[in-house]
Amino acid sequence: MKLRPLLLSLCLLACAAAQAATLTPEATQDLARRLDDLGGATFARHDFEKYARETFPGVIELTGGRDKFMEQMRVAFAQMDAQHIQFVSHVSRPESQTTDAGPYEVVRIPEESVLAAGERRVKVISYSLAVRTKPSGPWTFIGGSGIVKQPEMLWQLLPGLPRDYKLPPSSMQPI
Numbered sequence: 001m002k003l004r005p006l007l008l009s010l011c012l013l014a015c016a017a018a019q020a021a022t023l024t025p026e027a028t029q030d031l032a033r034r035l036d037d038l039g040g041a042t043f044a045r046h047d048f049e050k051y052a053r054e055t056f057p058g059v060i061e062l063t064g065g066r067d068k069f070m071e072q073m074r075v076a077f078a079q080m081d082a083q084h085i086q087f088v089s090h091v092s093r094p095e096s097q098t099t100d101a102g103p104y105e106v107v108r109i110p111e112e113s114v115l116a117a118g119e120r121r122v123k124v125i126s127y128s129l130a131v132r133t134k135p136s137g138p139w140t141f142i143g144g145s146g147i148v149k150q151p152e153m154l155w156q157l158l159p160g161l162p163r164d165y166k167l168p169p170s171s172m173q174p175i
Contacts, residue, residue: 021098021105031094031109031130031139038141039090039113048073056131056140058157088114088121094130102160104131110168111144114175123175127168131158144170 023031034054042050048070052060055069063069090113098105107130115122127144147154148170155161 023094023096023098023107025096028094028096028107031107032092034139035092035094035109035111035128035141036090039087039092039111043087046077048077054141056129056142056157059142059146062153062157083117085115085117088116090114092128099161099165101131101158101162103133104158104160105134106131106158106161106165107139108168109141121175123173125169125171127170129154144168 038051038054051073052066052069060066060069063072090111092109092111094107094109096107098107109128109130111124111126111128113124113126115124126148129142129144129147130139131142132139142154142157144167147167151167154165154167155163
């Protein structure tokens with residue numbers, strides 16, 4: 001039967017496509033640089049336009065569109081400004097393995113930030129997810145803080161993501 005070798009070949013191709021890819025060191029460094037900029041210079045400038053460009057489009061859609069997303073950013077930053085909250089430092093450590101999420105691939109990026117409000121400092125352990133359309137679309141980000149509060153939102157944004165996908169830890173502690 002000539003059909004059997006063809007089916008076997010198709011199975012092997014499907015299995016290979018489902019395997020996680022590995023990012024180059026340059027690609028992981030670029031993701032880290034971009035997230036560190038969002039937690040540093042972009043935050044300090046209140047550059048909402050850049051936040052919108054760097055945010056996974058599904059997040060913007062879930063918030064009701066670009067205008068509502070931008071308004072939520074303005075409100076959040078106004079609240080942080082009123083409390084004199086500043087980023088002291090931000091370090092992200094992207095993993096190199098991607099995870100297949102249907103039409104997307106996803107990379108976990110554990111993050112550690114130090115925030116200050118006057119004399120008080122807080123260490124925040126969190127994460128972001130880098131997401132791109134396969135095979136090589138631009139990377140955009142989903143911040144983990146919203147996912148921690150509403151974990152089911154992750155599968156609403158990325159229905160092809162495995163249900164057993166493990167998220168990095170999140171915590172906040174005074175230092």
